[in-house]
Each structure stands twice: as C-alpha cells, then as structure tokens.
Amino acid sequence: MDEVQVGAERIMHKLSVIKSGISSGALLLDTFVDVRGETKYEMVMQLHTDVQNHRTLFTDMNGLTITKKVYYEKLTIQGNVYPIVSSAFIQDNQKRLTVLTQQSSGVTSQRDGEIEVWLDRTLAQDDYFF
Numbered sequence: 089m090d091e092v093q094v095g096a097e098r099i100m101h102k103l104s105v106i107k108s109g110i111s112s113g114a115l116l117l118d119t120f121v122d123v124r125g126e127t128k129y130e131m132v133m134q135l136h137t138d139v140q141n142h143r144t145l146f147t148d149m150n151g152l153t154i155t156k157k158v159y160y161e162k163l164t165i166q167g168n169v170y171p172i173v174s175s176a177f178i179q180d181n182q183k184r185l186t187v188l189t190q191q192s193s194g195v196t197s198q199r200d201g202e203i204e205v206w207l208d209r210t211l212a213q214d215d216y217f218f
Contacts, residue, residue: 098122123208130209137185137201141178145197148173159197169194169206178203 091104104116121131143159151173159168170176172195177186187195187205194206 119207121208123210127210131207132204133207134202134204135185135187137178137183137203139178139183139185139201140180141197141200143197143200145170145176145178145195145203147171147176147195157197165196165198168198169196171195172205176203176205 089104089106091102093100093102095101098121100120102118102120104118106112106114106116119133123129123131145157146154147157147170149155149171154175155170157168157170171192172187172189173192175186175188176195177184178197178201179185185203187203189205196204198204
C-alpha cells in the first residue's frame with residue numbers, strides 16, 4: 089500500500105492506494121480534523137469525478153437497503169441531503185464511485201459527477217434559517 093499525507097493547521101488527509109487483494113486499485117482517504125473550539129460550522133467533503141450520474145445517487149438510508157435518490161431543483165439543499173449509514177455511490181454505464189463511511193452522516197449529489205458527504209456539523213439554529 090502506498091500512502092501520501094497532506095496537512096494544514098487543523099486538517100490532515102491521508103490517501104492510500106490499495107495494491108493487493110479484492111480491493112486492489114481502491115483508494116482509501118482518511119480525513120482528520122481538529123474541531124475543538126469550533127461552533128456554527130458544517131464540514132463537507134466534495135468529490136468531483138467524470139461519472140455522468142445526472143445528479144442521481146444511491147445510499148443505504150437505513151443500513152440495510154440501497155435507495156435511489158435524485159436531486160430536485162425545487163427543494164433547498166437541506167431537502168436534497170439524504171442519510172448515509174455506511175455507503176453511497178454514484179454511477180454511469182462505465183464507472184462507479186463508492187463512498188464508505190465509519191459513522192452515519194448526510195450525502196447529496198448537487199452536480200453531475202459530484203458527491204458530497206457531511207463529515208461533521210454543529211449549528212446553533214435550525215436549518216430553516218440558512
């Protein structure tokens with residue numbers, strides 16, 4: 089396994105390329121963030137790809153079954169974020185990008201070829217006021 093680590097003041101990414109076994113060719117991205125003392129923030133990881141998913145994603149909303157979710161323009165961003173218990177993916181006829189998480193969170197696909205995963209958030213008010 090090859091690894092690259094990139095860090096800044098309060099964040100570190102560790103990217104690993106798995107070279108053997110059933111997961112050969114897979115990428116493992118670990119993100120470490122120091123959020124001590126932070127308030128009123130949302131931390132989102134955006135992954136941009138050339139997958140032509142037409143703003144459609146699939147998520148395991150309950151940890152048991154995969155459900156198809158389509159981005160609806162008439163809803164706000166809050167209405168287009170869906171639960172991700174352990175996995176979500178976007179795909180087209182040639183490719184698939186799968187995201188696996190260690191904890192439950194939120195996921196959306198606002199643009200073609202993009203998947204966004206909420207890593208952490210703390211807000212002092214309801215989402216309605218954003």
